Structures are given as C-alpha cells and as structure tokens.
Amino acid sequence: METIAFTVNGKTVSVTADRDAPLLDVLRNHLSLVGTKFGCGLEQCGTCMVLIDGKPVKSCGKAVSTVAGKQILTIEGLGTQExxxxxxxxxxxxxxxxxxxxxxxxxxxxxxxxxxxxxxxxREIALALDDNICRCGSHHRILRAVERAAATMRLPTNPLPQAGEGGSPRSGDRVGASAGDVP
Structure with missing residues (x-):
C-alpha cells in the first residue's frame, strides 16, 4: 500500500491504495466518485474516461501511482444541477x-x-469520440450535442463553470447527462 496525492475536480486528495490499483477503482471505491463508470475493464469502451492534466485517459487501465501530483477531472467536476x-x-x-x-x-x-x-x-468530433462506445446507437444525437455545446461555448456571454466547480466530489452532487445516470 502506498499513499498517493493528486488533485481531483479541483480538490487535493490523498489515498492509500495498492500502487497498481486502477485509477477507476480508486475514484469509485476510495473517493466515492461513481459517475465514472466501469464498462469493459480492458481500455476498449471509453466509459471510464477521465481527464488527466487535460487529456482523456481510460482510467480502468491507468495505475493510480502514475497520477501522483496530477490534475484529474471526472464527470462530477464538470457542472452542477443548478x-x-x-x-x-x-x-x-x-x-x-x-x-x-x-x-x-x-x-x-x-x-x-x-x-x-x-x-x-x-468529422473532428466523430474522430475524437472514436474511443467511446455507445451501445444505444444515439451517435447522431451525440454529434449534434457536441456541435451545439461548441456553439454555446463560443458565445461571449457563456458563463463556463471552472474545473472543480461541480460542488462536492460526492456522487449526489453531480449532474448526470441523462435520467439514466446509473452509479
């Protein structure tokens, strides 16, 4: 066991875990950040994606020891219900x-x-999302949603929440993207 410190959703945390434990397990089981989902456990589906220092990473295959001192953003840090x-x-x-x-x-x-x-x-949106699998087949709506968000974010009056402004890192405070937000 090793104590590893990193920043998640704007808050510095320290966890004691096996250094080779998948980051996904640490986020869910040690920090109660259950918005990041377990999909395949093989780095294939993208369900477990988090940002590490601004880059998308499949957390199921990332050892927690490799994120010491890094900035991590999970879905809980993206926005709030309000x-x-x-x-x-x-x-x-x-x-x-x-x-x-x-x-x-x-x-x-x-x-x-x-x-x-x-x-x-x-095309750039589709290529960026190539590592994310949606089994429901809502790909066209997903592409439209990213286009819509991009247009909204370019507006001069758009008040973007900053990383970590998603409130408490606990799952009860997060904004799910749909009614199907399953822990």
Missing amino acids: HPHPLQQAFLDEQAGQCGYCLSGILITAKALLDRNPSPSR
Whole structure:
C-alpha cells in the first residue's frame, strides 16, 4: 500500500491504495466518485474516461501511482444541477443520452476536444469520440450535442463553470447527462 496525492475536480486528495490499483477503482471505491463508470475493464469502451492534466485517459487501465501530483477531472467536476456545463445542457437538449451509461466518458472526451478545438467539424468530433462506445446507437444525437455545446461555448456571454466547480466530489452532487445516470 502506498499513499498517493493528486488533485481531483479541483480538490487535493490523498489515498492509500495498492500502487497498481486502477485509477477507476480508486475514484469509485476510495473517493466515492461513481459517475465514472466501469464498462469493459480492458481500455476498449471509453466509459471510464477521465481527464488527466487535460487529456482523456481510460482510467480502468491507468495505475493510480502514475497520477501522483496530477490534475484529474471526472464527470462530477464538470457542472452542477443548478449550473450544468454547456456540454451537459446540450446533451439534455438534444436528448443524446438514452441509457446514459456511456455518457460520463463521452462528455469528458468531448470536453477535452472543445478545450483544444473550440470549433470542431463534425468529422473532428466523430474522430475524437472514436474511443467511446455507445451501445444505444444515439451517435447522431451525440454529434449534434457536441456541435451545439461548441456553439454555446463560443458565445461571449457563456458563463463556463471552472474545473472543480461541480460542488462536492460526492456522487449526489453531480449532474448526470441523462435520467439514466446509473452509479
């Protein structure tokens, strides 16, 4: 066991865990951040995506020891019920989530895309989301939602929540992208 310190959703945390434990397990079981989902456990589906220092990473295959001193953003840090991130609002408006299980990973991946490219083409959005699997088949709505969020985020009056402004890192305070937000 090792004590590892990192920042998650704007808050510094320390956890004592096996250094090779998957980051996903530490987020869910040590920090009660259950918005990041377990999908395949093989780094194939993207359901477990988080941002590490601004880059999308599949947390099921990332050893917790490798994130010491790094900044991590999970779905819980994206927005709040009262102030959803424009991506979350666009997904609701476009009804992009059906079961909702994959959406935390898709939203995190889309955030990374829009952070580096505020005006992506539909092709660029599709390529960025290529590592995220949605089994419900709502791909066209997902693409529209990311386009809509990008347009909203480019507006001069858009009040974007900052990373970590999602309130408490506990799951009860997070904004799910759909009614199907399953722990």
